Amino acid sequence: MLYRENGQFKSTYRADQQIFPILQDRIAILALLVFAFVAVPALASEYWLRAILVPFLILSLAALGLNILVGYCGQISLGTGAFMAVGAYAAYNFHVRIEGMPLIVSLLLGGLCATVIGVLFGIPSLRIKGLYLAVATLAAQFFTDWAFLRINWFTNNSASGSVSVAGLNVFGLPVNTPVQKYLLCLAFVVLFALLAKNLVRSAIGREWMAMRDMDVAAAVIGIRPVYAKLTAFAVSSFIVGVAGALWAFVYLGAWEPSAFSVDYSFRLLFMVIIGGMGSIMGSFFGAAFIVVLPIALNQFLPVLAGLFGLQISTAGIAHAELMIFGGLIVWFLIVEPHGLAKLWSTAKQKLRLWPFPH
């Protein structure tokens, strides 16, 4: 009733092809943006901003990057942690070695370095597919782990191999308080999400999807596999690299290679699979599921047990958290194999017909 497009006539191709063709969607997105930019900084506590929203935004960005590669171009990658690490360490080197380097520039340059490494490790994708490609990209993970642990130059000869940044500022404005950090991440996420959405709607995005659906057929109709696959790797690792740099600079502040271990590659892949492959929105759902749910469970379980007059030990909570989390992953994959984004679009579809489904 409220959510339907009846009466919204499109008289130009431009209007018909816009990201959100339905007026209600545009209003909802605008409201969401206003909420995120204005209401959240005003309302959220420091803990929410620093420990939940900032990591959620950064990992959403990384999942978005990976989704372009896995969801849109169909190339399974287990090297995401590596590309994040490259982004983080490259940005760090630009930041400390060049006096007066603006933060945004070093973050973007970190992304560019990740692009180069991403394309390099994407080259095998021209010959190998599927699980074999996943194994090949895993090599990127081991290579970067090795490089950042062993080559002292990358860590500015820090004795312990741990590096840190401090005193961040953007155009002279300091990035210290939780609100400032949140807004910086949010700005990056919104810009990159818009960029990604437009890319996947464009010719190149359709090439990626053609590649994903059937690469031989795509090649027959004139899509260059080299170009399509490598651009997907490039765009994906650029976004992932920037996310890695943000993770290191804004969230951790000090980090070592294990902050980007293979664990993160897997977690990001789970975010994409659970959130929904080939969906920008899905990246956010997936990140929320993987980042926020364990923390929520961790804090909710003692309260729940308290209601029944029980006391759970810290270890008990941690174990229960893992078990419930694992159970939920399996349950979601059974109920909705196409991810949370599919649930979302089903809900929207139903809402359009509501309250007269026939």
Added chain:
Amino acid sequence: MKLKSLALAAAAAAALAGTAPAFAQDQFIPVLSYRTGAYAPNGTPWANGFVDYLKLVNARGGLNGVKLAWEECETGYDTARSVECYERLKSRGASFVQPLSTGATFAITEKAPADKIPVVTVGYGRSESADGSVFKWNFPIAGTYWVAADAILQAIGQKEGGLEKLKGKKIALVYHDSPYGKEPIPLLQERAKMLGFDLQLLPVTAPGVEQKATWLQIRQSRPDYTLLWGWGVMNSTALKEAQATGYAREKMYGVWWSGAEPDVKDVGDGAKGYNAVTMQHGAEPQSKLVKDVLEQLHGKGQGTGPKDEVGQVLYMRGAISAMIGVEGIRAAQERFGKGKVMTGEQVRWGLENLNLTQARLDGLGFAGVMRPISTSCTDHMGASWARIHTWDGKAWKFSSDWLQADEQIIKPLVKSTAAKYAADKKLTPRTPADCQS
């Protein structure tokens, strides 16, 4: 105003969390621990000791009447999760924080000055943070990895009949490939240059279950001594590999995180003769503290963890870590008002002016466990004493006298490394006037 908002926040958090027994009049202490994951066998006894000590303080009547409150947060030895725990518990007015992971210490070190929460790292963390003039908020009290490494070299020197006898010897360092494992390297390199021994660095990828290649290298190069800088499952694996390789365990020296019961228990007789440096204390089942815990907590069914683990090496480390933090609060109370809840800033002053005399330690139940510690504005470590203990197949037994790390070597190294950190971060070291505040 500050206290009021703090109290409000604490009350709100308590109301939200439901289970948390935190009241406005309690001194809140966050406990970052790991009872799950690859490092759980070592993290659990530490956490038990830490929490038991806090319970004991409350059972003894609190700190001048102020009760302690705490909440545990499971980190799984993961830096990102540790940061989340830190942020979560910080909002409740943390007195001090113990990250219990070198990686997390690095990350929290960057955040603590802004939050005004002292970071207490008893026997771990960054070695250069002993320099209080640069690291105002860090307290690696009772020893750093450089102290551990130097004490081990001195023990080896004693065995050989003098440090100068180390010339031309080969010493290998088998280390956890993380900031933790890399910490001793600068000191060992400095010492190698000075004493003329040959240092071989053998990194082991975390968590350290795969060490075949490392021990093959040891078999080939036959080092005279091997230092072990492992944590969790890496330690017992190293001992098993040493056994398989036929490398004499008597020639192996572990750091204090590689010399506890969980590390050698599974290896049993295979670990016989293995040495580890101790952060002053070893396994102390006879100490008064252990008796108090057994009587006042376990006797009433309030103990944390298994009863027979009370007094083991890591349990004692946890208890000592808690004691040092609590004594910091007590020292702060003596200056800022007894019977009041201290803020992080006040606790920082207390930790910086800590003076644990032997009489004080004896009174707390640590007689024979450790030596006096006194910190100052420039020295945030307070003591650099250590002993060596050896596994006899059933228990850890002390096998050396007290050893003191050579200040002539550690001091300049701390100064120069801290100065490099200050230069990188564009920090100005604290002035003498700042020390008075």
